[in-house]
Amino acid sequence: MREVAVIAVAQTPSVRRERTRNEVEMLMPVLAEALRRSGLRREEIGFTVSGSCDYLAGQPFSFVSALDAVGAWPPITESHVEMDGAFALYEAWIKLQTGEVDSALVYAFGKSSMGDLPEVLGYQLDPYVLAPLGVDAVSLAALQARAWLEATGRSERDLARVAVRSRRDALENPNAQLKGTFELEKLLAEPYLVAPLRKHDCPPISDGAAAVVLAGDEVARRVCRRPAWIRGIDQRIEPHAPGVRDLARSPSSELAGRNAGARHGRIDVAELHAPFTHQEWILREALGLGEEVTVNPSGGALAANPMMVAGLLRIGEAAQRVMDGRARRALAHATAGPCLQQNLVCVLEA
Amino acid sequence: MGRPCAVIGVGQTKHDAKRIDVSMPGLLREAALRALEDAGLGFGDVDAVVIGKAPDMFEGVVMPEIYLADALGAAGKPMLRVHTAGSVGGSTAVVAAQLVQSGVFERVLTVAFEKQSESNAMWALTLKIPFQQSVVAGAGGYFAPLIRAYMRRSGAPEDTGIRVALKDRLNALKNPYAHLHFPGISFEQVASSPMLWDPIRFLETCPSSDGACALVLASEDAARGAPGPAAWVHATAMKSEPTMFAGRDQVNPRAGRDCARELYRKAGIGDPRRELDAAEVYVPFSWFEPMWLENLGFAPEGSGWKLVYDGATSLEGDIPWNASGGVLSSNPIGASGMLRFAEAALQVRGRAGEHQVPGARKALGHAYGGGSQFFAMWIVGAEKP
Amino acid sequence: MSEPVKSIVTPVRLDYVYTAGVASTRFLQGLAQGRILGQRCPVTGKVYVPPRGSSPTHGVPTEEEVEVSDKGTVTTYCIVRIPSENLSVKPPFVCAHILLDGADIPFFALIQGCPFDQVRMGMRVRAVWAPKEELAPTFESIRWFEPIDEPDAAYESYAEHL
Numbered sequence: 004m005r006e007v008a009v010i011a012v013a014q015t016p017s018v019r020r021e022r023t024r025n026e027v028e029m030l031m032p033v034l035a036e037a038l039r040r041s042g043l044r045r046e047e048i049g050f051t052v053s054g055s056c057d058y059l060a061g062q063p064f065s066f067v068s069a070l071d072a073v074g075a076w077p078p079i080t081e082s083h084v085e086m087d088g089a090f091a092l093y094e095a096w097i098k099l100q101t102g103e104v105d106s107a108l109v110y111a112f113g114k115s116s117m118g119d120l121p122e123v124l125g126y127q128l129d130p131y132v133l134a135p136l137g138v139d140a141v142s143l144a145a146l147q148a149r150a151w152l153e154a155t156g157r158s159e160r161d162l163a164r165v166a167v168r169s170r171r172d173a174l175e176n177p178n179a180q181l182k183g184t185f186e187l188e189k190l191l192a193e194p195y196l197v198a199p200l201r202k203h204d205c206p207p208i209s210d211g212a213a214a215v216v217l218a219g220d221e222v223a224r225r226v227c228r229r230p231a232w233i234r235g236i237d238q239r240i241e242p243h244a245p246g247v248r249d250l251a252r253s254p255s256s257e258l259a260g261r262n263a264g265a266r267h268g269r270i271d272v273a274e275l276h277a278p279f280t281h282q283e284w285i286l287r288e289a290l291g292l293g294e295e296v297t298v299n300p301s302g303g304a305l306a307a308n309p310m311m312v313a314g315l316l317r318i319g320e321a322a323q324r325v326m327d328g329r330a331r332r333a334l335a336h337a338t339a340g341p342c343l344q345q346n347l348v349c350v351l352e353a
Numbered sequence: 354m355g356r357p358c359a360v361i362g363v364g365q366t367k368h369d370a371k372r373i374d375v376s377m378p379g380l381l382r383e384a385a386l387r388a389l390e391d392a393g394l395g396f397g398d399v400d401a402v403v404i405g406k407a408p409d410m411f412e413g414v415v416m417p418e419i420y421l422a423d424a425l426g427a428a429g430k431p432m433l434r435v436h437t438a439g440s441v442g443g444s445t446a447v448v449a450a451q452l453v454q455s456g457v458f459e460r461v462l463t464v465a466f467e468k469q470s471e472s473n474a475m476w477a478l479t480l481k482i483p484f485q486q487s488v489v490a491g492a493g494g495y496f497a498p499l500i501r502a503y504m505r506r507s508g509a510p511e512d513t514g515i516r517v518a519l520k521d522r523l524n525a526l527k528n529p530y531a532h533l534h535f536p537g538i539s540f541e542q543v544a545s546s547p548m549l550w551d552p553i554r555f556l557e558t559c560p561s562s563d564g565a566c567a568l569v570l571a572s573e574d575a576a577r578g579a580p581g582p583a584a585w586v587h588a589t590a591m592k593s594e595p596t597m598f599a600g601r602d603q604v605n606p607r608a609g610r611d612c613a614r615e616l617y618r619k620a621g622i623g624d625p626r627r628e629l630d631a632a633e634v635y636v637p638f639s640w641f642e643p644m645w646l647e648n649l650g651f652a653p654e655g656s657g658w659k660l661v662y663d664g665a666t667s668l669e670g671d672i673p674w675n676a677s678g679g680v681l682s683s684n685p686i687g688a689s690g691m692l693r694f695a696e697a698a699l700q701v702r703g704r705a706g707e708h709q710v711p712g713a714r715k716a717l718g719h720a721y722g723g724g725s726q727f728f729a730m731w732i733v734g735a736e737k738p
Numbered sequence: 739m740s741e742p743v744k745s746i747v748t749p750v751r752l753d754y755v756y757t758a759g760v761a762s763t764r765f766l767q768g769l770a771q772g773r774i775l776g777q778r779c780p781v782t783g784k785v786y787v788p789p790r791g792s793s794p795t796h797g798v799p800t801e802e803e804v805e806v807s808d809k810g811t812v813t814t815y816c817i818v819r820i821p822s823e824n825l826s827v828k829p830p831f832v833c834a835h836i837l838l839d840g841a842d843i844p845f846f847a848l849i850q851g852c853p854f855d856q857v858r859m860g861m862r863v864r865a866v867w868a869p870k871e872e873l874a875p876t877f878e879s880i881r882w883f884e885p886i887d888e889p890d891a892a893y894e895s896y897a898e899h900l
Binding site for chain 1: 746748750752753754755756757758759760761762790791792793794795796797798799
Binding site for chain 2: 081
């Protein structure tokens with residue numbers, strides 16, 4: 004395996020609704036900042052790949068106009084996945100492994116505020132037998148939360164604690180959207196949104212964009228003082244129908260974690276893409292992360308959840324900690340599909 | 354570059370206006386099962402799955418790969434879904450090949466599809482988006498002015514497009530999977546078909562099709578066990594340029610030229626016309642053949658139409674283009690690019706049936722998309738590079 | 739009764755709120771005033787109409803606003819013979835690329851006001867605006883373009899835009 008590292012990260016602050024700028028205008032400063040931090044010039048980037056979703060943007064081919072933010076001239080080697088940017092990063096890592104390129108610019112953008120996000124995500128479901136039931140993403144998550152509570156004997160208080168911690172930690176993150184000191188008892192007194200989930204158990208709706216620069220060993224060592232080396236990266240998908248899965252566990256995260264070498268050493272910090280509080284618990288267990296591991300110091304998806312970006316942000320946040328010297332070994336996780344159907348795990352090391 | 358990668362299985366569906374006989378998973382599995390059978394493998398032997406398709410509005414399912422994971426036996430495996438507009442079928446094959454070339458995976462199943470009859474492709478393509486100009490004339494209306502520009506620049510005779518359409522439609526008669534079959538098609542029939550977007554006539558235009566294409570890609574080790582001949586990937590390349598900028602040449606886009614040049618360099622090809630035996634090129638409107646002949650270096654700029662006139666690109670010519678009938682005969686948008694890549698592989702494996710180019714050893718697969726701005730290409734050969 | 743279900747129809751309705759973006763907002767506000775506004779790329783000096791907020795070749799913001807003429811040259815065109823859902827104009831109608839005087843990329847628009855077979859490359863045209871009271875921040879403020887009484891532009895003057 005060729006050594007590949009994250010050498011730069013940039014992001015917009017996540018906001019409830021980006022009213023003024025369109026996707027191109029949001030992306031331009033993020034891409035410029037990522038390149039500036041990387042120490043590489045635009046022309047030196049070997050491969051560019053992005054993640055975004057047409058149904059989020061309410062128009063087909065929505066990623067095409069985003070290319071105007073990149074400055075794709077002379078023509079560049081470029082690709083796109085209709086997935087979270089974390090999976091675009093996976094594609095970039097694979098390309099670097101072939102030896103064809105020595106650096107890659109990965110970016111993602113999403114304006115979840117444009118449509119009714121839980122409804123839009125409901126259309127990810129089997130169009131013949133599931134989608135027509137009208138079940139939305141929050142309801143499905145609630146189904147999973149119920150399954151987890153029953154399987155583990157844990158409580159809604161355990162869920163609320165995750166919410167409190169995440170939003171409190173987010174106070175340190177200038178890019179986080181939902182932050183503050185919330186009182187556990189007050190939260191538990193709130194009505195259910197979709198039982199057993201309350202509003203605080205759910206992620207905010209966010210608009211945002213992010214970019215990450217990857218480089219192969221030679222380039223990384225040349226331009227970056229402290230690259231965050233990708234020691235392992237893997238992603239796995241589970242069957243789709245919620246009815247055939249054990250929603251209380253995440254076997255694909257476990258598998259991806261194992262393949263990425265998550266347990267090969269002590270993890271200092273983990274950034275887990277858990278939009279719902281119960282999912283953090285499920286992922287901790289799947290990835291073998293004990294209480295001593297700091298989880299989501301950025302606040303995680305509970306503090307900022309720009310769709311198609313949130314997974315990439317986990318990798319970015321984890322990598323930034325390694326690059327800053329605040330962590331020696333970090334784990335990043337990204338998810339896609341209903342109830343953690345698809346999962347990516349990335350292990351980063353100084 | 355990277356580890357060797359071979360195509361050991363190819364499968365495609367019968368392409369048609371509406372495949373109402375199968376569901377979406379059924380459509381994909383038709384292609385996937387054929388490819389797996391061709392490779393002598395089952396779903397369980399596959400290490401990773403890559404899906405490619407165009408905008409999700411064509412089927413009305415958001416990120417359908419999430420739902421289709423089950424149908425393709427992807428549970429427990431990595432999965433990617435590529436979307437690069439019209440070139441997606443090609444770029445999907447490139448991404449799948451990279452999974453093998455990276456050394457990380459041994460056997461990759463890749464499927465590209467479109468079941469655009471489920472939703473409404475015309476609606477999706479002309480969706481009225483607030484604050485943006487209305488698309489009033491569809492893809493044809495977008496490309497017709499470029500074709501007119503080519504005609505002006507090159508001085509090509511007006512019936513060049515008709516000749517290309519006739520050739521591709523005659524070829525399609527030898528391809529049982531093709532959507533459009535016009536037995537007894539003639540020059541006069543094409544010439545007298547209704548003009549849609551002057552200068553593009555109805556029979557010079559691609560259809561809207563449901564269809565899927567699948568490939569099984571394998572490492573050198575895994576290819577050893579394959580029952581049939583392998584098509585070795587000699588090179589892949591992808592290039593993109595912005596949709597519109599001052600001085601942009603949309604008729605002979607630089608991204609296409611750069612992509613081809615990089616591809617030939619990697620594959621050690623100096624003269625594509627002489628050194629390639631066949632080409633499957635994304636020609637959705639007949640006039641794109643002479644334009645792409647120039648863009649891909651088969652003819653000097655301004656002379657692409659001469660190869661058409663000479664019959665060089667017909668099945669009997671020295672460099673048959675689109676022996677399968679091409680995009681003019683079948684156009685499931687997400688799959689069309691992969692079909693070009695797949696047909697190129699079939700040629701060098703000697704498995705193209707009635708539309709086989711005799712003795713083909715090296716072939717080009719090409720796909721493009723967007724405003725002639727996204728290009729994905731590969732060269733496959735009977736010999737390991 | 740025992741007929742297998744062959745298909746189902748599942749209507750989907752999704753509502754979206756779109757943002758024009760800073761550049762498009764300026765452009766559309768200009769149209770509401772009967773003006774065509776573009777933006778200049780700071781690196782190449784080229785004027786983009788409609789402006790995108792970024793220079794596509796360099797990925798940098800295009801902040802300098804430039805007003806361009808509503809007269810221009812047809813660089814290329816096609817005659818559409820099939821009806822369009824988005825348009826009330828009946829076929830055959832002409833879609834053209836028009837290089838407005840002062841702009842560096844062509845503007846896509848309809849041509850009316852002359853027999854469609856008289857449209858030609860190099861033809862000089864001017865925008866036909868909606869009546870003053872109907873001007874609004876929308877592309878529909880320009881109804882179409884029609885020929886004006888000026889000699890055709892020389893091929894060389896627009897050849898690079900083909």
